Amino acid sequence: MILSDRALEDIGYVEKLRRMILRSSKDHHRPVAIETFVDIEPDPSFTTILRGLEQLRNFKPRTILALGGGSVMDAAKVIRLLLDHPEINDMDGLKLRFLDITKRIFTFPSSQDHSLSPDKGSAQKKQHHEKWARNTDLVCIPTTSGTGSEVSPFAVVTDPRDSIKYPICSYSMTPQMAIVDSAFTETLPASQIAAPGYDAIVHAIESYTSVMASSFTRPSSARALQLLIANHHLEKSFSGAKESRAAVHHAATLAGCAIANAFVGIAHSIAHQIGAKFHIAHGIACAITLPHVIRFNSTEAPLKQATFPQYSTPDARRRYVEIAVILGLHVDVQPNDPQYSQQMIDKLLQTLVSLREKLGLPACLAECGVDRNAFISSLEELAVRSFDDQCTGTNPRYPLISELKQILLDCYENPN
DSSP: OEEOOHHHHHTTHHHHHHHHHHHHHHHTTOOOOOOEEOOOOSSOBHHHHHHHHHHHHHHOOSEEEEEESHHHHHHHHHHHHHHHOTTOOOHHHHTOOOSBTTBOSSOOOOTTOTTSOTTSSOHHHHHHHHHHOOOSEEEEEESSSSOOGGGOSEEEEEETTTTEEEEEEOGGGSOSEEOOOGGGGTTOOTHHHHHHHHHHHHHHHHHHHSTTOOTTTHHHHHHHHIIIIITOHHHHHHTTOHHHHHHHHHHHHHHHHHHHHHOOOHHHHHHHHHHHHHTOOHHHHHHHHHHHHHHHHOOSSOSSOOSSOSSSSOOHHHHHHHHHHHTTOOOSSOTTSTTHHHHHHHHHHHHHHHHHHHTTOOSSTGGGTOOHHHHHHHHHHHHHHHHHSGGGGGSSSOOOHHHHHHHHHHHHHOOO
16 A cells, blocks of 8 residues: 655656556566555644545555655554554544653553564463554655654644644554655755755754663764754755755654654644644744754753753753764864853854755744734643643753743744
């Protein structure tokens, strides 16, 4: 079963993939049946997911191929989950927030339990395995460079009842395979390079500073940042350089590997809300929020400590300085100077804002055409929902709702 969107069908990518599968099937003398579902919209809704699920239940595929950007891959993850586990009938349960991904109020399938092999043990173990076994393989083929959804356990889905974007997370949703082929990005217009590419930057930075970050996740974050910023591949990719488009495509997947284990922070929490409320592309929303969030996090005396700190005192400032060093940034003072950390963070912010300008991305919500009165009337709701977003818990500084309101106000009309 091929899951995609109308745009990729219209330019022939879906048909090209279908023909490749049929040709391979013929060459290996293995008949294959193929159906397509191409009605996945940007920011997919639960309504679309249920419509796709109905078609897949009728077809009963062995493998799902998700061809597209983050929206297609996110929808495919949830569809596959519900297809393999029809006992899940509580869509609201999927949206429930958690502190520890392994300890949930709502029980997600645990398809990685190899100890419950159906060939061994009691009939009860066999029944347990058959209940939770993952029957359908998911292969993701990203056609844009940004979300990292092809290697992550996340899916962001919009509930049409309240127009809220809900990050759904379970390692049982992680695809079995990702085919990361930059050929899909070679003909993309510059506008489809800029916003997703900046989203990858935000993934790399927030996963690097997350309270869940570790020595095993930061190398992926760091390498992604080197490719995207230090080596200027995002800027060159925006200008059409073929080699740089490959580098950006790989960097987005590296950042996806990092967020799969370290998660992100409130730049995403806020971006989810303003994106859903004002129909702003996710990468653009992240590009607007990131500088303000870095300033907010860069304090040695937060009013509230994070939930799961892996440090005795706040260390976000140190991590941002490390990022600046990774990017090869320099300032006039020495590392032992009391002003060194702040100057390096300021240099990092200048670099991020400058890159945003070069990519032609808006600097604030006002530039996106958001009406001020509409924004102010929604401010309290946006702050509360940002606070309640799943991504908030791993931010290095735990925010108050009043602080989120100020960040939102800065995002509206303060471009720096």
